[in-house]
Every structure is written in C-alpha cells, then in structure tokens.
Amino acid sequence: MEPSGLYALNDALLQQEDLRGLNMLMGFSGFSDAGQVVSQITTELLGQLESEPVAFFDIDQLIDYRSRRPRITFAQDRLTDYQQPRLALYRMKDALNKPFLFLTGNEPDLQWERFTGAVLKLVKRFDVNLVAWVHSIPMPVPHTRPIGVTVHGNRPELIEGISTWQATVDLPSAVGHLLEFRLQEAGRNVAGYAIHVPHYLADAEYPPAAVAGLEHLGAVASLMLPSERLREAGRDVERQIAEQTQGSAEVQAVVHNLESQFDDRAQGMARRSLLAGENDELPDADTLGAAVEAYLASQEKENDGGGS
Secondary structure, eight states: OOGGGGEEEOTTTTTOGGGSSOEEEEEEETSOBGGGHHHHHHHHHHHHSEEEEEEEEOGGGTOOTTTSOOOOEEETTEEEOOOOOOEEEEEEEOTTSOEEEEEEEEOOSSOHHHHHHHHHHHHHHTTOSEEEEEEEEEESOOTTSOOOEEEEESOGGGTTTTOSOOOOOOOOOOHHHHHHHHHHHTTOOEEEEEEEEEGGGTTSOOHHHHHHHHHHHHHHHTOOOOOHHHHHHHHHHHHHHHHHHTTOHHHHHHHHHHHHHHHHHHHSSSOOOSSOOSSOOOOOHHHHHHHHHHHHHHHHHHHHHHTO
8 A cells, every 4th residue: 555645744744845855853652652751751842842843644544553552531421632643743843943844642552663664754755854752761870870782774874873872682673763774764764762761750741861862862963952851850750850869768779879880881892782781780779669669659649630
C-alpha cells in the first residue's frame, strides 16, 4: 500500500519556502519513556513555541486501541476530555524564530514499515537536512550526577566523545530505531539520543532528564528550545528527593555506591557498559524506592487529579 496514504497534508503550508531544508526533531510516546522524558519535551515544545501542522497521520490505521486504550474522564454524570491519540508533523519556530520540523505523538502499533516509508517521503519532499530524535532508558546511575546519554547515528562528529555508555547489545526496537535505520540506508543525516534516567525514578516525571534531552536536541539542530519551566520543576524534584534520602542511612549508602560506580567509570579512558559487567550488580530498586516512594506517590496522585 502506498505510504503517503497514511497522512494528510496541510495544503496551506506546502508552498512556503521555509518548509524546505529544515532540521527535523522526533519523539514518540509509548516506548520505554523513562522519566516521561518524551512526554515532557513534547508538552513543552508544543506549549511554548509557535507551531502549525504540516501533516496529520491517520491514527486509526496505526494504533491498536485495545492494547493502549485512550483515556477519558467520567465527570459525575457525563463523559468528557477524551484524549484522542495523535501523530503529526509540525512546522515550529524556536525562541529565536528559527523554523524546524517536529514529528511527535503516539508510537504506531501497526504498519511500521509503511509508516517509516511515509516519513521518508516527507523527509525527501521537504529536503530535511538532519533528523534528530530522543528517547529515554532506565539506567543504574545516581540522580546526584549529570544526566548521561547514548548517542547513535551516522554523523561521527555528533557522536564521538558524547556517549556515556557504549556497548553492543540486542534490544527491543522502537519505531524511532527503525526510522533511524531506514534514514541511514537512504543516506540521510540522522542522530538519536537515549537519555539515561536513574532506574529508581523511571516511573515518574523526572524533569532534569527532559532538560538534558532538550539540550542535546537544541545543540545538534542549532535551536533555542525552551527549558526554563522544566529546570525549575527539576530543582523542586531534586529538593524533594534530597529531603527523603536524608532520612535513611541505608538509602544514602546505596546512592553512594551508585556514585562510586559512576565516578570510577567516568575516570576510565575506556568506557564500559553501565548495564553489564562480570561483577556488576544492579542495586535493588525496592531499596531506593523507600526513599522516593513519597515522591512517586505524589506524582501519581497529581497526574490522576490533573485528568479529572
């Protein structure tokens, strides 16, 4: 089936010259969004920057509603606020009025190859200069150290010396991985950024990791992306975590152990995997959970309350 049948274009924008030769950012919800990094970045960009839709994807062809049921609110005697899944390409402008493209929304459950073919058609049509995408993964790292990242793609100057974890592993793929793979095959410039989130904070919103993602995307695409609100939220979160960890000597010891492992690897000339090693054992998430339980619970309560 023709890939272009998956999307509808905004004809009013197609003739504008500033659609061609831009950099494209990508982020999809639904795959290993540790710390809710992609969700936070998407909310921040669409909420803070000027945007216009360039293409809407036919979500009914791409989503399995029964495996990922959309949320809806029951308000006493009626239904409200149906959260319709979306997947769209936007033309946006950064804080300095520089245009770029942003592909974001629900990761497709179905028709990955056709969806990838559709994105490649759009990349070719608008002569996209560089595609950069972000996702996040839980890692055995402490929240007291700088956020790490693993960079991949076909531009050595964007990769060398940046990654804090390099290894050869077999892992479940996301549609972003497939897009990167097909873009490389097509000879298109592409870079992916996997943000490292402390594994004991992976289930909650962790703004510092979202800030790191924005910084990497902004740097690679030469964009001024908004991050101040996330920075402030991150400072609040860090204060909460610090207050909770101070009350437990056991948790402090576990965090200190993570810090020692992190610092030892950072000092080595050859970086080793933070996930694997002969004598490496991941700290029990339940141990650290005692320190962050109140924080996670408060975030879940806030999120549940925000949707009612």
